[in-house]
Amino acid sequence: MAIEVHILGSSSATPIFDRHPTSQLVRVLHHTFLVDCGEGTQMQLTRYHHKASKISHIFISHLHGDHYLGLVGLLSTMNLQGRKTPLFLYGPPGLAEIVTVQLKYSESRFNFPVHLKELEGDKLYTILEEDKYKVEAFPLEHRIPCYGFRFTLKKTNRKLNKSKLPEDLSLLQLGALKKGLDVFDENGNIRIHNQDVTFDPLPEVSYSYCSDTCYTPHLAEWLRGTNLLYHESTFTSDFAERAKETFHSTAAQAAQIAKDMKVKKLILGHFSARYKDLHPLLDEARSVFPYSFLGIEGQTFIVNQS
Amino acid sequence: MAIEVHILGSSSATPIFDRHPTSQLVRVLHHTFLVDCGEGTQMQLTRYHHKASKISHIFISHLHGDHYLGLVGLLSTMNLQGRKTPLFLYGPPGLAEIVTVQLKYSESRFNFPVHLKELEGDKLYTILEEDKYKVEAFPLEHRIPCYGFRFTLKKTNRKLNKSKLPEDLSLLQLGALKKGLDVFDENGNIRIHNQDVTFDPLPEVSYSYCSDTCYTPHLAEWLRGTNLLYHESTFTSDFAERAKETFHSTAAQAAQIAKDMKVKKLILGHFSARYKDLHPLLDEARSVFPYSFLGIEGQTFIVNQS
Numbered sequence: 001m002a003i004e005v006h007i008l009g010s011s012s013a014t015p016i017f018d019r020h021p022t023s024q025l026v027r028v029l030h031h032t033f034l035v036d037c038g039e040g041t042q043m044q045l046t047r048y049h050h051k052a053s054k055i056s057h058i059f060i061s062h063l064h065g066d067h068y069l070g071l072v073g074l075l076s077t078m079n080l081q082g083r084k085t086p087l088f089l090y091g092p093p094g095l096a097e098i099v100t101v102q103l104k105y106s107e108s109r110f111n112f113p114v115h116l117k118e119l120e121g122d123k124l125y126t127i128l129e130e131d132k133y134k135v136e137a138f139p140l141e142h143r144i145p146c147y148g149f150r151f152t153l154k155k156t157n158r159k160l161n162k163s164k165l166p167e168d169l170s171l172l173q174l175g176a177l178k179k180g181l182d183v184f185d186e187n188g189n190i191r192i193h194n195q196d197v198t199f200d201p202l203p204e205v206s207y208s209y210c211s212d213t214c215y216t217p218h219l220a221e222w223l224r225g226t227n228l229l230y231h232e233s234t235f236t237s238d239f240a241e242r243a244k245e246t247f248h249s250t251a252a253q254a255a256q257i258a259k260d261m262k263v264k265k266l267i268l269g270h271f272s273a274r275y276k277d278l279h280p281l282l283d284e285a286r287s288v289f290p291y292s293f294l295g296i297e298g299q300t301f302i303v304n305q306s
Numbered sequence: 307m308a309i310e311v312h313i314l315g316s317s318s319a320t321p322i323f324d325r326h327p328t329s330q331l332v333r334v335l336h337h338t339f340l341v342d343c344g345e346g347t348q349m350q351l352t353r354y355h356h357k358a359s360k361i362s363h364i365f366i367s368h369l370h371g372d373h374y375l376g377l378v379g380l381l382s383t384m385n386l387q388g389r390k391t392p393l394f395l396y397g398p399p400g401l402a403e404i405v406t407v408q409l410k411y412s413e414s415r416f417n418f419p420v421h422l423k424e425l426e427g428d429k430l431y432t433i434l435e436e437d438k439y440k441v442e443a444f445p446l447e448h449r450i451p452c453y454g455f456r457f458t459l460k461k462t463n464r465k466l467n468k469s470k471l472p473e474d475l476s477l478l479q480l481g482a483l484k485k486g487l488d489v490f491d492e493n494g495n496i497r498i499h500n501q502d503v504t505f506d507p508l509p510e511v512s513y514s515y516c517s518d519t520c521y522t523p524h525l526a527e528w529l530r531g532t533n534l535l536y537h538e539s540t541f542t543s544d545f546a547e548r549a550k551e552t553f554h555s556t557a558a559q560a561a562q563i564a565k566d567m568k569v570k571k572l573i574l575g576h577f578s579a580r581y582k583d584l585h586p587l588l589d590e591a592r593s594v595f596p597y598s599f600l601g602i603e604g605q606t607f608i609v610n611q612s
Contacts, residue, residue, distance in 0.1 A: 063411040094411035105400035
């Protein structure tokens with residue numbers, strides 16, 4: 001089981017050099033999530049053969065246009081395609097008003113339910129949880145309210161080794177084995193040692209998405225152990241002052257966060273229009289954290305649980 | 307002198323087959339206008355090497371997303387590029403609210419003046435006029451308020467044939483010649499016959515843009531003699547009922563309007579996602595009006611005044 005991250009857009013506010021505003025498709029088990037939805041995201045979905053109809057949840061980090069201007073167009077296209085299944089939308093306060101005012105003047109309504117949850121936490125908190133996965137949000141430090149998201153595949157139960165299991169076990173006993181317990185006989189003695197008939201559980205793995213933010217060291221505390229990290233890296237260090245002024249990060253700062261978080265791999269993105277060639281950003285990040293990669297359109301990053 | 311029409315988007319609401327939502331760049335003399343601004347227009351401008359900074363006026367036909375969702379992104383990019391020159395924006399009531407609510411939540415402002423004029427006429431009326439050209443708006447028949455636009459290069463003055471002009475003429479006399487008058491001597495006799503020293507004026511030419519509309523025969527009355535016509539043609543005639551229900555037109559209806567208007571050339575556009583191959587639309591239009599053309603991305607149509 002895995003988390004897949006498909007990059008749809010890698011540019012900062014000005015799209016150029018065939019780079020597009022921020023958006024990522026994140027698959028967790030059989031669920032398809034969209035994270036941010038800059039202008040043109042629906043075309044990028046088509047370009048990379050992703051079906052909009054499969055998206056169940058959309059997470060918007062903040063209300064700067066390069067992170068949400070594709071949303072109303074995407075919702076309209078879903079509607080025209082005959083969508084009936086609910087869509088769950090998460091974003092900062094204001095997103096509902098922005099969508100609503102546009103529906104009002106287009107005299108349109110969606111023929112599928114849209115459930116909007118506004119983000120409001122001031123620390124890491126869970127916004128969506130199922131048996132096998134959860135999604136958390138956490139505040140970033142940007143010019144306006146901005147949230148990151150962590151997608152976690154939970155540690156699994158132990159898996160039964162069917163070739164070694166007696167056939168007479170009850171569902172209750174099988175359940176106990178999956179949870180790591182032994183099976184006892186009527187006299188209270190161990191009948192089956194758990195480790196003899198089960199495989200180890202698959203570990204928890206997670207992907208963290210840090211959208212627009214200035215260098216925020218405490219993220220490393222909150223997200224320590226994240227396997228895969230996306231962290232914006234708008235500038236190289238020679239524009240560190242500009243990064244600070246605009247509440248963005250340098251590639252070196254993104255890499256420092258990755259190093260402090262002890263992640264396995266860092267994805268860089270949100271590249272300024274001043275860089276036609278992105279290698280200076282990559283080189284800078286790798287000088288701090290060697291497992292840094294450019295998150296450009298069409299690339300996929302995978303976190304495997306096993 | 308000429309009017310140039312550059313097609314940036316040719317699709318109806320669902321962008322597909324590398325077709326993009328509606329937008330056109332219209333050049334009249336040295337002025338650069340943008341007509342409609344669907345999602346991704348700023349990328350299309352870049353793709354076809356048009357500079358956003360040169361656009362002075364933007365005309366939005368109506369508030370369905372496929373005609374304006376690229377506007378806020380384009381304005382933001384102009385701002386990031388350091389624009390200082392004013393921008394004139396024309397659109398239906400509601401456009402100001404849509405832009406304003408988005409600026410509010412992004413806590414942004416533009417560092418250049420944006421002058422918005424809301425369209426409200428119920429017939430053909432002038433919205434912009436200079437010495438040499440004018441722009442008119444006219445209501446179309448769509449599900450929500452929707453406007454078309456006519457761009458007209460006015461008939462010029464007569465042009466002086468300098469090789470035949472005496473050198474002693476005053477500015478007043480030269481002005482009279484340009485207006486088609488003769489020059490008289492002190493005794494009130496004709497000294498110079500106008501036609502001996504001037505060339506004929508260049509005729510009025512115009513381009514009319516009929517965005518989303520059902521078949522509206524009275525347009526032919528209003529816009530008779532337009533040289534170049536863009537008229538939406540979302541469907542072929544086998545979907546005439548669907549066209550009527552959705553306040554759109556068939557290719558045959560667009561061609562009939564072109565024929566009735568006595569235009570020189572018809573541009574078809576706003577193609578439904580059901581047509582991967584657009585030739586059925588073109589063939590249908592040409593069976594009614596032979597000078598019909600597909601207005602696809604990257605194409606340019608020119609109306610010359612001479």
